[in-house]
Amino acid sequence: MTHDRKETVPVWTLATGDVRVPSLTGDEPMTAERLAELRSVLAGLAEEPIATLEVHPLPGRLDRGQGIPLDAASPLAQHLSQLITQSARNSVTSATVDGEGLYRMVIPAKVAAQFGQGVIRPMAAKGAAGCFRGALVDSTGKIAGAAKFMPVGQAATAGAVGGAGATAGVAVGGTAMLTVAAPLVLMAVAVGVSAHADGRRQQAIEHITELLEQLQEQELEKEQSALDGCRDAIDKATAVLLDQGKPGASLGLDSAVHAINSALGTADRRLAKWQRALDKLPEGQAVDLGTLTKSFPGIDNPGGIFQAHLELATLAIALKRRVVVLQAVEHAQTHPGNLFANFTRALKRDQQRLEDLESSIIGVLVRLSKLELARPQGLRPPVFTNAEVDRLMRAAHRIHQLGDGVVVDNRPTDVAIEIARDEDGSVVVFPALPASA
Structure with missing residues (x-):
């Protein structure tokens, strides 16, 4: 315009x-x-x-x-x-x-x-x-x-x-x-941040749905269903709070928060495994693709399980951000004499865990993107089929792309x-x- x-x-x-x-x-x-x-x-x-x-x-x-x-x-x-x-x-x-x-x-x-x-x-x-x-x-x-x-x-x-x-x-x-x-x-601020978080939720849902249609992993589908089922409670609680009401237990927000926190716990455990796997890799040496896929299954495939785990973590973080905003709004409205200060304090405190989790996931992606893939082991002399060469090149390209688009500069704008x-x-x-x- x-x-x-x-x-x-x-x-x-x-x-x-x-x-x-x-x-x-x-x-x-x-x-x-x-x-x-x-x-x-x-x-x-x-x-x-x-x-x-x-x-x-x-x-x-x-x-x-x-x-x-x-x-x-x-x-x-x-x-x-x-x-x-x-x-x-x-x-x-x-x-x-x-x-x-x-x-x-x-x-x-x-x-x-x-x-x-x-x-x-x-x-x-x-x-x-x-x-x-x-x-x-x-x-x-x-x-x-x-x-x-x-x-x-x-x-x-x-x-x-x-x-x-x-x-x-x-x-x-x-x-x-x-x-x-x-x-x-x-x-x-409250509605804009909530809308932004819901936009990220929609993006994550689109990506997860596409991935799970290919993977046909029932356990991951259960994780997605549990998280996506939280939206209704969050939407209703948002509407009530933005009308300056107080959300009650009947909205189901408590159960939604429990499901989101469980998903964040799962993301934390997966993140810890990824970090340990990266720490075990020999520093400055090329890594065999087979060794890498044991800890990061499907990392050489844009539709692999590793990508699905990343999207599930993104979904859980986006939903939690909406909940945190709701909690901050409720806290601010409960203390109207100091409205905006209460809002910012509550929001910033609860956001810290999400920022740490998101930053740590970004750190894993950046570390992975810098890895060099080694030739397949066990071949003396090394003889490669065209299919093996193509797979290795695609995997290398895919892994290097993991660092593209991540936000490593968190300076506020x-x-x-x-x-x-x-x-x-x-x-x-x-x-x-x-x-x-």
Whole structure:
């Protein structure tokens, strides 16, 4: 999507607490580069998390199936509507904002790290190497093109700071124009991260289904069924929590969490076996393919058991990420006076195990990708059939590819959460992604 160069894009600066920072926005239009600089400065100066919210026209083509829909009565939709209404009432700048559009919340890297730097990673689009899933369809990946960003001024309103039901307000006392909107930021982060995790779950399910159709492994099919059966409970608990309710035992979330934790335990055990097997290999020497496949069955085959084990681990991690977000939201809403701080603390603490597991799996894949395969043993003099040569070459290529596409740099990046809002006030929240994706 590319906007006209003369188009003005309203942008709000959202704080999650009553903070004081030097006035940096002014009332003049900004470039996209200047806005990015502003985010970094505000993140460094403010004691509370700060985000920006832009509003763009809805694209003609928008795959809403990737996001999580919320009706107009949901807290997130109400907080967004309230922000729009109050801003339009008190600012000439935002008078042209009618509410319908694609709202893009960008959270700086420093803030994104507070809710787990391993949470947000690009999701490759199926059948399109190097492409990412996202709400927008432009080829450049730039949402605003050369549009101008105009800061939106606000006036102070009642209930500026408070719990999940608080209204938006403005931080006062000589500060920059910072709308205090902790509930809106919290809900956007929670739904965006949940949608991102569910996107990874869908990808894993697609891959596992294809693999198990080839392998016909009943035990692995049972593992998949147990994990995929957790989705219904998680979806219902998500809906209840995002309506600021409290999920009860009848939703089945407890049993779902047990199944997910069991799958993570299985992934931990498999990971430990892989690490021990790699540690036993002679350092700096070529490895026989037969020796390698004993510890990593099917590693020379893109549809092998080893790949299925990797996808099952990915599925368990994705489901657990959704559960962790739910637990963090519940914790934050239980303590409304310190809403966003509780959310980030709970989320970051529980994410650590998942980050360690995912990083360790990536470490195994990188180590495997660097292995050199030896010639088959036991042949004196070495005589190879064409089939043996082809298999060895395919296996070498396959093993070297294991390291392709893995994310070994966990440095936090700016995170973008896109929200499509219709005229009736209902919204669709798309998966949170790196802002540069």
